[in-house]
Amino acid sequence: MKKEILKVENIHKNFGKLVVLQNVTFSVKEGEIFFLLGPSGSGKTTLLRILSGLCQPDKGKIFLEGEDITFLPTNKRNIGLVFQNYALWPHMSVEENISYGLVVRKLRKEIIKEKVEKILEKTQLTQFRDKFPSELSGGQQQRVAIARTLVVEPKILLLDEPMSNLDTKLKEQMRKEIKRIQEEMKITTIYVTHDQKEAFLLGDTIAILNFGEIVQIGSPSELTLHPANKFVADFIGNTEKI
């Protein structure tokens, strides 16, 4: 049995009168890929932003390795987020983008160089190191975004709809790529998507969200065999049709 790394307890979040999240409770085991799966507007992205520390819940607690991090700002958390639109800084080269987090951590130059070198190689970006984000393809941009987050060795990797800006053919390739990198680095990953297929192909555990609540949590097979209600059944059912 793997050790539990992240525990989320009873999270609530409102925007004005709109209830975005309620009663969200789950835990994530070390090294697994945990999926937050739900239709658009179900609160996935907000939940991810709360986990990353970019916004605070109205109620509830988050524990990282047993420590309460609910109100720790994002720059103190070491939970890496890969943004849906990648958020690569357009005025910096690939290498500058990737080394940013290391420079912030005031590491020695040689160490930064070594780490950047390694991650460039791992993400097959070495030849693009001097390029600017606007000169890269969508898939390359995504690899830079992932490399930039992974190079600081976060405790958890958060991926926000990573495939939404890629075309179908590239999606398949990047799925394999993400899986490969994730397994190689053995990093705990929380992956947000509305695409059932992705979740069932890659996920160790899947939490299904609807209207801000977690409807069911389980492994892909558990969800397929014992859907908790009609919504889950329907939502998963779509997989076969795709």
Added chain:
Amino acid sequence: MKKIFYIISFVFLILFLVFPLTYIVSNSFFVNGKFSFIIFKTAITNYVIKKSIINSFFLGIIVVISTSIIGIPLAFLFTRYSFPFKNVLKTFLFLPLIISPFVGAIGMRHILSRFGPLNLLLIKLKIIKYPISWLGTGFLGIIILETLHLFPIMFLNISASLNNFDISYEEASYNLGATFSYTLRKITLPLLLPGYFAGSSIIFIWSLTDLGTPLVFEFYKLISVQVYNSLTDINTNPIGYALIVLIIFLTISFFVFIKKYIEKTPYTTGKSGISFEEEKQIKGKKLVLVYSVLFFFLIFSLSPHISIIFTSISGKWFFSIFPQKYTLEFYRDVFLHPLTKIGITNSIFYSSLSTLIDIFFGFVIGFILSRTKFKGRNILDILSMLPLAIPGIVIAFGYFISFTNTFLDPMKNPTFLLVLSYSIRRLPYLVRSSYSMFQQLNENLEEASYNLGASHFFTFRKIIIPLISPGLFAGGILVFAFSMLEVSSSLILSFKPKFYPIAKVIYELAGRVTDGPYIASALGVLGMILIGICFIISSKIISRKIGEFFRI
């Protein structure tokens, strides 16, 4: 038919834009038919000119700095945070833009004078004991007036950059462990630089070439005033040429620098889907603080306007904080005084003509750029946008020297040149709006008309004109408003009182000792009201923000 209009547009721009500019440049490098730098040598060795160039640069730099100090924090406040009445307050911030600072200068000259209301107020509040000489040489007054006039341009440019700024750029930085100040330094500010340079260079050139304000404050050691003064003996004194060439050179290098700089840095403007948290609500104590800062700032920024309103209705205003007596007689005088009567009639006539010219050429050039494939369209495009970059004083100077001693001689009758200088200066607005109207107008609409058997002319009359005219009308109103109070060409090109436009009348009156400044203020207030109304009508028609007219 199309070809004829194409040629007419070209001839118009070459004759009244390209020719005056090249005439200035060629005349300043060719003396007696020989290439020479003698004019520039003479200019640089002249003490007053050297001093004026230094003063003007100093002025430009200070105004850029002061508008940055005001405009940048305001832009952050208004784009990143939300609070009640934000949009109303934003409109107030733009008010200083709508009237030339030299009108406000007339009122401020009184407010800031040795025994003026400000000193009296400060003495009464026991903040100072003896009156301070605020104006001194007048330089400080120019800085204040230009800062208050131009800070909205900085505000607009930075706001535009911030609006295109993807907030996740900052979030990504925080997520990787960076602090607020590190993120500001490494991510936010560098990404705002292009917008900042654009804003700064407009402001720099503007304050360098502003003629009205220094004249009112009687500070003459500035490039713009030296150019103005050189006109009286331009044939024997070539210094005006040297200074104008300097301005042209500066303007072009700024422009090239910005274009290159922006094109070189590959900025993307993709906005993320996450927007619900972008604007932070300001509440409670912080809101009180924001409101009070904004309140005092608005009073400060509108003080030129407030001061001329007070001046225009004050029957008596000596040695007191507020006027001792109020009266509306100066508003009556505006319509009775011979000089103001002439000025208003002239300006209405000149502005109407230039509006018509701009509507015509705006439509024609917009049509050519969007609907034809003539060779050299790019050049037409560039030429019609060029006046955006060229300061009014340059165009006016160019007209003066190129057309003196021709049948268009401004000394004899400046009507034609005044009308043309007004229209050339505002042409870009109309070309831009008609071009975008044509772009939005689906060509299918015209094709459907042809398909149903309509002729070109019929389609033009029944389809194109009705769909394009609201935009042209809106643009035309703005051209009219701007032309009514256009300063530099009005001051430079009109010599005989019977041809004076409003701006020159205001300047003349402001210099008289008796009731002149009061009537000038009343006329200025009326002008302010007119421009305000024109802006409201125009923005209602095209539902576009006023601000878009003040960006590159």
